Amino acid sequence: MTDKKMAEALIFSKPESLTAVPTHYCPGCSHGVAHRLIAETIDEMGMRENTVGVAPVGCSVFAYNYFNMDFAEAAHGRAPAMATGFKRVNPDMNVFTYQGDGDLASIGAAEILHAAGRGEKITVIFINNAIYGMTGGQMAPTTLPGQKTTSSPLGRDIEAHGFPLKMCEILSQLDGSAYIVRRSLHDAANIRKAKKAVRQAFEVQRQGLGFSMVELLSNCPTNWKISAQESLVWIEENMIPYFPLGDFKVHPAIVESKKG
Amino acid sequence: MAKGRIVVDEDLCKGCELCISVCPPGVIKMAADRFTPQGYHPAELVDPNEECTGCAICSIICPDAAITVFRWVPADKIKSTAP
Numbered sequence: 001m002t003d004k005k006m007a008e009a010l011i012f013s014k015p016e017s018l019t020a021v022p023t024h025y026c027p028g029c030s031h032g033v034a035h036r037l038i039a040e041t042i043d044e045m046g047m048r049e050n051t052v053g054v055a056p057v058g059c060s061v062f063a064y065n066y067f068n069m070d071f072a073e074a075a076h077g078r079a080p081a082m083a084t085g086f087k088r089v090n091p092d093m094n095v096f097t098y099q100g101d102g103d104l105a106s107i108g109a110a111e112i113l114h115a116a117g118r119g120e121k122i123t124v125i126f127i128n129n130a131i132y133g134m135t136g137g138q139m140a141p142t143t144l145p146g147q148k149t150t151s152s153p154l155g156r157d158i159e160a161h162g163f164p165l166k167m168c169e170i171l172s173q174l175d176g177s178a179y180i181v182r183r184s185l186h187d188a189a190n191i192r193k194a195k196k197a198v199r200q201a202f203e204v205q206r207q208g209l210g211f212s213m214v215e216l217l218s219n220c221p222t223n224w225k226i227s228a229q230e231s232l233v234w235i236e237e238n239m240i241p242y243f244p245l246g247d248f249k250v251h252p253a254i255v256e257s258k259k260g
Numbered sequence: 261m262a263k264g265r266i267v268v269d270e271d272l273c274k275g276c277e278l279c280i281s282v283c284p285p286g287v288i289k290m291a292a293d294r295f296t297p298q299g300y301h302p303a304e305l306v307d308p309n310e311e312c313t314g315c316a317i318c319s320i321i322c323p324d325a326a327i328t329v330f331r332w333v334p335a336d337k338i339k340s341t342a343p
Contacts, residue, residue, distance in 0.1 A: 005334055005335050006332045007333065007334075007335040007338050008332055008333075009338045011314055011330060012316045012327070012328060013328045013329075022271055022272050022274075022298060027274035027275055027276035027323075028276030030323060032324045032325065033322075036325050188317045229281045
């Protein structure tokens with residue numbers, strides 16, 4: 001045996017940018033994964049002292065308790081407006097918002113559209129789980145056609161309730177946006193890809209290229225009324241066909257730098 | 261000997277069982293004999309045949325960053341050691 005030359009290496013531990021407290025999220029909720037990806041990225045980039053986050057209203061309303069950095073709480077849907085203020089006063093700071101689908105695509109639709117249209121140099125992390133989680137599972141702007149929620153018990157009827165909003169597709173049409181991508185959190189490989197996208201979004205902001213947003217398809221086992229494992233399968237089978245993963249807009253400077 | 265091991269922080273674990281579903285050698289089990297402070301059965305490493313490779317997939321899927329992963333590597337390639 002070569003025991004003498006072997007040593008036990010730390011492969012993974014909780015990132016420093018997360019506080020040591022247990023979260024209030026339900027067991028299996030992808031919010032925790034999204035928090036961790038952001039925290040790991042900020043640790044890797046060494047920006048914790050230079051970052052301010054803006055928490056939304058929704059399940060992640062207490063995000064400021066879980067991130068070990070400067071954080072502010074915005075009124076419902078107004079996180080991009082608040083982040084605009086932070087970024088314009090401190091242009092060198094790394095400013096990000098963390099928003100759910102009800103916060104971003106419903107009550108905050110105007111704020112996100114105009115923040116992207118103005119080309120504000122902020123990063124938006126958009127958690128899309130196709131339902132309102134905190135208030136008890138009502139229909140959200142991103143609820144899939146036919147999906148049962150407490151306010152659409154027979155399934156979302158597109159004749160009566162309209163079609164889901166595809167925020168990446170919408171925002172990628174605006175000239176102010178620089179990096180708009182959609183990723184999923186349903187398995188380890190996709191979580192790794194999501195982390196790379198978060199890193200790229202922060203890089204876009206650091207280089208001052210414009211508005212950046214990463215949409216993360218997420219789960220809600222409690223309000224979908226299935227187990228955590230089944231919810232990840234549900235993302236893959238139902239959400240990804242409607243919300244295709246991919247890069248919807250990548251600034252030409254990023255494309256060039258990847259070519260080397 | 262085992263190539264790796266995991267340590268589950270029982271203050272953070274909520275017993276969602278996602279780590280169990282993704283573990284390639286299947287060496288994570290729910291500890292049915294005890295509860296966490298939040299009232300869940302925690303996940304734990306049950307690895308009598310020392311099959312854990314320290315691949316860290318459980319820690320990637322864990323929503324609560326409750327799993328710390330260690331792996332045995334050549335001493336000259338080590339970056340950060342176990343505390």
